[in-house]
Amino acid sequence: MxxxxxxxxxxxxxxxxxxxxxxxxxxxxxxxxxxxxxxxxxxxxxxxxxxxxxxxxxxxxxxxxxxxxxxxxxxxxxxxxxxxxxxxxxxxxxxxxxxxxxxxxxxxxxxxxxxxxxxxxxxxxxxxxxxxxxxxxxxxxxxxxxxxxxxxxxxxxxxxxxxxxxxxxxxxxxIDNPVTTEVTVRKFLEYVEAAIGEVDITQSTMLVSVGRGIRDEKNMPIMEELAEAMGADLSASRAVVDAGWLPTDRQVGISGKTVSPKLYLAVGISGAFQHVTGIKGADVVVAINKDPDAPIFQYADYGIVDDLLKVVPALTEKIKEMKG
Ligand SMILES: Cc1cc2nc3c(=O)[nH]c(=O)nc-3n(C[C@H](O)[C@H](O)[C@H](O)COP(=O)(O)OP(=O)(O)OC[C@H]3O[C@@H](n4cnc5c(N)ncnc54)[C@H](O)[C@@H]3O)c2cc1C
Structure with missing residues (x-):
């Protein structure tokens, strides 16, 4: 039994x-x-x-x-x-x-x-x-x-x-259908797929993903600059989407998109399961978070424990320098 x-x-x-x-x-x-x-x-x-x-x-x-x-x-x-x-x-x-x-x-x-x-x-x-x-x-x-x-x-x-x-x-x-009478209490109507926006993050090779740790919309440009320097697309946690700092189609997670980039850079994201469920297909996960106990570090291949407002501009500079 x-x-x-x-x-x-x-x-x-x-x-x-x-x-x-x-x-x-x-x-x-x-x-x-x-x-x-x-x-x-x-x-x-x-x-x-x-x-x-x-x-x-x-x-x-x-x-x-x-x-x-x-x-x-x-x-x-x-x-x-x-x-x-x-x-x-x-x-x-x-x-x-x-x-x-x-x-x-x-x-x-x-x-x-x-x-x-x-x-x-x-x-x-x-x-x-x-x-x-x-x-x-x-x-x-x-x-x-x-x-x-x-x-x-x-x-x-x-x-x-x-x-x-x-x-x-x-x-x-x-086996025969055990339900022998028609079920009318609920009816399937249609599947409605979410519209794909200007960037389809499910197809991105590299993602720079922004979390609530960014604190304020006025800090978003540092993330955009980093993404641009890397040739990556921007994605986000739900906290950032709910705040209206990025559109809904950039949300990664259980109620957003499941992504499978080669590199996923999680910046100021705590790593709630609703978020990390969406990144299980990523090849390499790098996390920047000032809290060494943030759950995201359990999923990350590499981690930087520091203030993102310090790390992100420095990283952008370094990438530009290496490219240039
Ligand atoms: C039904 C349901 C569905 C959900 N679906 C999703 C989903 O699809 N996707 C999703 O993302 N969430 C989803 N959520 C929400 C999820 O539970 C979390 O609340 C959300 O992921 C938190 O987002 P966050 O990591 O950006 O913010 P927080 O959890 O607030 O984390 C912010 C992180 O930033 C760090 N930080 C703060 N300041 C700095 C700094 N200066 N430098 C570096 N680090 C800093 C903090 O240490 C913290 O770890 C869902 C929740 C529910 C209930």
């Missing part, structure tokens, strides 16, 4: 990376508990995803039905409730994504089982999961224990476990 369900997430024709990350985590837990990992895949025309999930799971339960062509939390929830009641997994792992945080708490309430969100790691103590969540921008870890239950629902933060190599060949089991 230590089986683990992982909800496979896909959007706009792509199986999302978070699925493979959580399947990897589930595999590690199952190794400890002796259970099996089942990827639950709801969709329409999803054979390719099933194959991919099978290399990370012991089994893939596939419900291929037009009802699941696009994400609809009401339909997903009904299907999962039926499957969980029938299969009785011990853990149900769902991505802490836009879809996941819409679905998972409501699913747990309907099943009347323990739930926690935004989990960065899970261990098993005896039969029970113990989850870790972070507080105060990642400075403090909280240990979450649960009351006794047959099933636990956990929403797992994206990028908290790196996706493994796969290498399994799980059984792909196609």
């Amino acid at each position: 230590h089986d683990i369900f992982v909800l496979a997430e896909h959007r706009e024709g792509e199986l999302r990376e978070v699925t493979l990350e959580i399947l990897t985590l589930a595999g590690q837990l199952a190794e400890q508990s002796g259970g099996k990992v089942t990827a639950v895949l709801l969709g329409s025309g999803i054979d390719e995803y099933a194959g991919k999930c099978a290399s990370f799971a012991d089994r893939v339960l596939v419900v291929d039905d037009p009802m699941y062509k696009d994400y609809n939390s009401a339909a997903y929830q009904q299907a999962l409730v039926e499957l969980i009641k029938a299969e009785k997994p011990h853990l149900v792992l769902i991505g802490n994504t836009g879809q996941g945080v819409d679905l998972a708490p409501s699913l747990a309430v309907e099943l009347d089982v323990p739930y926690t969100s935004d989990v960065v790691s899970v261990t098993l103590e005896g039969d029970k999961p113990v989850a870790t969540r972070q507080y105060y921008g990642g400075k403090i870890d909280g240990r979450i224990e649960f009351k006794d239950a047959d099933v636990y629902v956990l929403a797992i933060r994206e990028a908290s476990t790196p996706a493994g190599e796969g290498g399994k060949s799980g059984e792909i089991q196609k």
Whole structure:
């Protein structure tokens, strides 16, 4: 009774990376508990995803039905409730994504089982999961224990476990749609992609990213000069975008863009997980921050602990000098 369900997430024709990350985590837990990992895949025309999930799971339960062509939390929830009641997994792992945080708490309430969100790691103590969540921008870890239950629902933060190599060949089991009546309470209308502004930071090779440490809009020119000297584009944390110092399409992070530059220079950015989730694809991260304990240094390959108002102009000068 230590089986683990992982909800496979896909959007706009792509199986999302978070699925493979959580399947990897589930595999590690199952190794400890002796259970099996089942990827639950709801969709329409999803054979390719099933194959991919099978290399990370012991089994893939596939419900291929037009009802699941696009994400609809009401339909997903009904299907999962039926499957969980029938299969009785011990853990149900769902991505802490836009879809996941819409679905998972409501699913747990309907099943009347323990739930926690935004989990960065899970261990098993005896039969029970113990989850870790972070507080105060990642400075403090909280240990979450649960009351006794047959099933636990956990929403797992994206990028908290790196996706493994796969290498399994799980059984792909196609089953009938457990939801037999049309779901009308919620309806999918359309995906609306955010407009791409004059600079598409998802395509930038180098990014100079500005955080609240810049303190005032009047200091922005030093960042622009540095970016120009480096031949980089400017991006920002949400704090800077919220202050109106750079437009929304420059925001990096969970509610902004995911970027994958060769070099990401984080200036005056604390490194909240909502931000660093967006830079997991960067080759090299360099951070400038006056606080040596800022969480950004956990992600940075190189760090400068000093006042950015001193470091940035000096760096610009040096780059100009070297170029000239
Ligand atoms: C649902 C949700 C979604 C979110 N999505 C995003 C997102 O997509 N992207 C995002 O970025 N955030 C996001 N956030 C906000 C996130 O939690 C942080 O609040 C935000 O990233 C903080 O921005 P910051 O690092 O610029 O500012 P702060 O956390 O205030 O950090 C400023 C840093 O600057 C340093 N500093 C100050 N002065 C200097 C100086 N003179 N020299 C050098 N260093 C200095 C400080 O030590 C500090 O580390 C989201 C939050 C929520 C709740």
